[in-house]
Amino acid sequence: xxxxxxxxxxxxxxxxxxxxxxxxxxxxxxxxxxxxxxxxxxxxxxxxxxxxxxxxxxxxxxxxxxxxxxxxxxxxxxxxxxxxxxxxxxxxxxxxxxxxxxxxxxxxxxxxxxxxxxxxxxxxxxx
Numbered sequence: 001x002x003x004x005x006x007x008x009x010x011x012x013x014x015x016x017x018x019x020x021x022x023x024x025x026x027x028x029x030x031x032x033x034x035x036x037x038x039x040x041x042x043x044x045x046x047x048x049x050x051x052x053x054x055x056x057x058x059x060x061x062x063x064x065x066x067x068x069x070x071x072x073x074x075x076x077x078x079x080x081x082x083x084x085x086x087x088x089x090x091x092x093x094x095x096x097x098x099x100x101x102x103x104x105x106x107x108x109x110x111x112x113x114x115x116x117x118x119x120x121x122x123x124x125x126x127x
Contacts, residue, residue, distance in 0.1 A: 001123050004063035007055065009084070014051040016083040020092050021050060025075055029104045050079035069119055074111035081118040086125035091117065 001009075031037055039056065040048045048056075053076050071077065078095075081087040095117050099110050 001067045002063065003058050003061055003065050003067055006067045007058040007063070010051070010054055010080065013083045014049070018050070018079055018082045020089075020096050021075065021079040021082050024078055024096055024099065027100055027104055029099060029107070029110065030075055031073065031107070050076050054080065067123070069115060071119075072111050072115065074107065074114040077111075077114050077118050077122070080122055084122065084125055086121045087118050 040046075045052065053073070057071075057076075078092070082089075082092055095114065099113070102110070104110070
């Protein structure tokens with residue numbers, strides 16, 4: 001899947017309910033610094049959504065670039081998995097519960113786990 005294909009697939013998912021992602025983020029699993037946060041501040045985006053995050057990313061890179069595992073933002077990957085249906089709801093619920101039972105501030109650990117559980121399924125489902 002390339003960036004253009006990802007954008008095309010998710011372009012109509014802005015208002016898709018994502019209660020598991022919402023719970024993940026409201027429980028404290030979210031970026032607090034880095035490029036994404038800097039961009040939202042520069043653009044005056046006070047409450048950016050994962051939809052905005054994905055579309056903004058897609059607009060910033062070559063549309064022919066492969067949508068690869070260089071994408072490490074756990075909440076973005078989790079959101080993509082939830083709204084696309086690429087990962088079964090029970091599997092996402094289990095992953096969410098595992099994250100919430102641990103240290104939600106350990107983004108490195110959980111970003112890796114989310115990518116392991118979700119990324120390949122996203123690529124297969126959306127390509």
